[in-house]
Amino acid sequence: MILRIDNLVKHYGQVRAVDGLSLEIAHGEVLGLVGESGSGKSTVGKCVLRLTDPTAGTIELAGRDITRLSRRAMRPLRRDMHMVFQDPFSSLNPRFTIEQIVGEPLLRHKVADRRGVSERVSAMLEKVGLRPEMRSRFPHELSGGQRQRVGLARALILEPKLVVADEPVSALDVSVQASVLNLITDLQRDMGFSCLFITHDLSVVEFLADRIAVMYLGKIVESGPKAEIFAAPRHPYTQALLSAAPVADPVRQRERRRIVLGADVPSPVDPPSGCRFHTRCPLAYDACRTDEPPLTDTRSNGHPAACHLITADRIPDAAAHR
């Protein structure tokens, strides 16, 4: 395992952004972490990179517990992981040239001298589909798609083992989303890094991810191999998310029954009792309001999901109920 998160908790004052979350990523694996806005996805990413200090739980990078390492002790480990940010406008220092931005990790970890930096930056820019002449430009001279490629180049230039990609395409024009997504897919195949790919849109990870973890109000509600999640989602929330995502196959699209979730996402300051999803779940019953369902896989062919119906070995079907 390159990454193992166990029972991670992160509270911002009253806000329970992440509230007991566990997940694992194997070497070379892409895990899609999916959830609505405010479910705590970015907070997980920031904890993994120790950009913020976890409240509780443990984070292991390649078998080493990094949860409480000091900033100094973290420094050498930062060669092995990096992050791609959502907003291509605030993630690049406006006062740096592209070469300075992309070359910064090389100088920081003393991997190359100044001349070597220039060469490696050029090579990396070509890898992400940018002309080497871009080196002397400033971020504001670039389009959103180009900036995101620069962000990728920076994150990948040290050939990290783990990349946290926090909604790397959701701020981009729809027309350039696909090309950046394809680029990430190609680079991942090429370089073989493991990836925690964060997104609110399941369709984004349909081709890229090996496994999917679905997050709701700071917790994982279902996780499993991508094919299983897409073909047979078990948790009512996953079913609702999938029913809202666009599907490439027109036959499936027509057959599909859309599940509309009532009510807004509850506040993470005071999450609902019992199953956190019960205020919106079409299948909710008495036990859901009082008891918290464990993340279990009782069915022999199944993958873990947190729902009382699954614990009782029944198959939830949110779409059948309206």
Next chain:
Amino acid sequence: MTEHAVAAGRAARRRRLWRRFRRRPMPMAGLVLVVGFVLLALAGPLVVGDPAAQDYLATLAPPSPAHLMGTDDLGRDAFARIAHGAQVSLQAGVLSTLLAMAVGIPIGLVAGFYRRWLDPVVMRLVDVTLAFPFLVFAVGLAAIIGPSLKGVVLALGFAQLPAVIRITRGEVLAVREMDYVAAAVADGAGDGHIILRYVLPNCASPLIVQATVAIPTAIIGESTLSFLGLGVQPPTPSWGVMLTTAQQYLSDAPWLAIWPGLMIALATLGFNLLGDGLRDVLDPRSGR
């Protein structure tokens, strides 16, 4: 190669900013006034006569070819005194602002960056001092330090300090939330590197604008302190000292008050127009 690319990029950026600035009439007028003021202060004293030379045959003389701006009660040439006074004003304005920036920016940077530890203490002090109007604060400091140009610079510099700290800190609080700062942390960059290469450069624009507001305020401050006798001392010509004298001869020789008053107004206006223009041009949110 690296340095070359960086230098080329910077030069391009400067050219673009200048193109944007040049198109605007008011900031350009401000720039002309400021350049005129600086030239007067630097070159004026070299071409005009001795500001202390007294012409007893022409006391309180109105403007004439011999004395372009007239003479004062002791028969000293007003133009010569205005030119030398410009030097005093420029020094008081620029040096006090530099002092405030040199001390205030590091404090603001550190307070804003280490918000949890230092910030509450620093901001409490800043709030207390900001409760006094700038000039009241400056007058109080000047009274303690003693009247001289050095005293004026110190008093005005310290009086500006709270505002500089507050502005810097406010910018730091905004900049430190940017993803590029998080990216630097993810690189393993140290605090010093992040503060100097990421935070400070991105706080620079509002601070440059602040300087163009602070300089004219300090120029008025110098005049006020000198006018009150707390600043530059008489034989040295300062616009404020000239106003003090002029006040006694307002009906006989009104020009004695008009010249320094007009100069203070023009210099202040120039810096303010320039500052407004810089604010527009340096704000990355305004058009490319």
